[in-house]
Amino acid sequence: MAYETDEQQAEALKQWWAENGKQVIFGIVIGLVGVFGWRGWQEHRADVNASAAQALGQMLEISGQGETDQALVQGQKIIDEYANTLYADLASLNLAAALVGRGEEAAALAHLQRVIEQRRDPALTDLARLRLARLLLSLERAEEARALLDSIGKAYAAEVESIRGDIALAAGDLEAARQAYERALAEGLADTDMIRLKLDDLAGTQASQ
Incomplete structure (x- = not known):
């Protein structure tokens, strides 16, 4: 809308402010509360985590x-x-x-x-x-352990196969144990010495049967 004089424009602004000023102020206040409230929450979380980390360090010590x-x-x-x-x-x-x-x-x-x-x-x-x-x-x-293994992600694939081997060995299924241990090695299991000892024992047991 075009105004013919500055007085008309000023009067229109006064009228608009009278009608909308409270909502504008309320919106600004809510925005500021949101910003500073979020910052306060973030700072609180950081403080909690720092305290928890210190407590855990003390526990480990x-x-x-x-x-x-x-x-x-x-x-x-x-x-x-x-x-x-x-x-x-x-x-x-x-x-x-x-x-x-x-x-x-x-x-x-x-x-x-x-x-x-x-x-x-x-x-x-x-x-x-x-x-x-x-x-x-x-x-x-063992059955509960086996069921639990199915829900573990790929990051622990080697460890999962190692436990599968132990479960099979405990059940007397030597061939399944051997296959699981070999999969554990193929997946890059860290404790290779123990697995190789188990495989050597299995080989000796299977040869004597």
């Missing part, structure tokens, strides 16, 4: 000194205080390892299952599944 009881207490504290972070999952993985060493398999199972149920990070979830499968096999729960 204590564990490295052989103070298992204190490490278990510290690990549970991390889970309680930082339950919604990856550091809680890392604490659970470390707690499970310590508990297995103490012969407390049931408690270890619970920590591994907790990480799996959280599904917070695919790599950590698969690592928990892998460790749980090994633990289940050691508890002679």
Whole structure:
């Protein structure tokens, strides 16, 4: 719309502001709250993660000194205080390892299952599944271990095949064990010496049959 005088333009602006000014101010305020609220949330998350990382470092240091009881207490504290972070999952993985060493398999199972149920990070979830499968096999729960292996991603293919070999060996299926161990080597398993020893033992057993 064209205005004939500056006074007409100014009057039109006053009228527009009277009708829309509150909405404009409200929109600006909401925008500022959103920006600064998001920044505050991000800063809060960074502070929480920093505290959780420090707590996990302390747990690992204590564990490295052989103070298992204190490490278990510290690990549970991390889970309680930082339950919604990856550091809680890392604490659970470390707690499970310590508990297995103490012969407390049931408690270890619970920590591994907790990480799996959280599904917070695919790599950590698969690592928990892998460790749980090994633990289940050691508890002679081979069928549960085998079922769990099917849900583990390709990143752990070599380790999965190694456990498949152990499951087959425990069941007395020497040929299936041999094939699984060979697949583990082909997938690039890190602990090749142990697998080669198992293959040598299998070869000797099969030759004597």
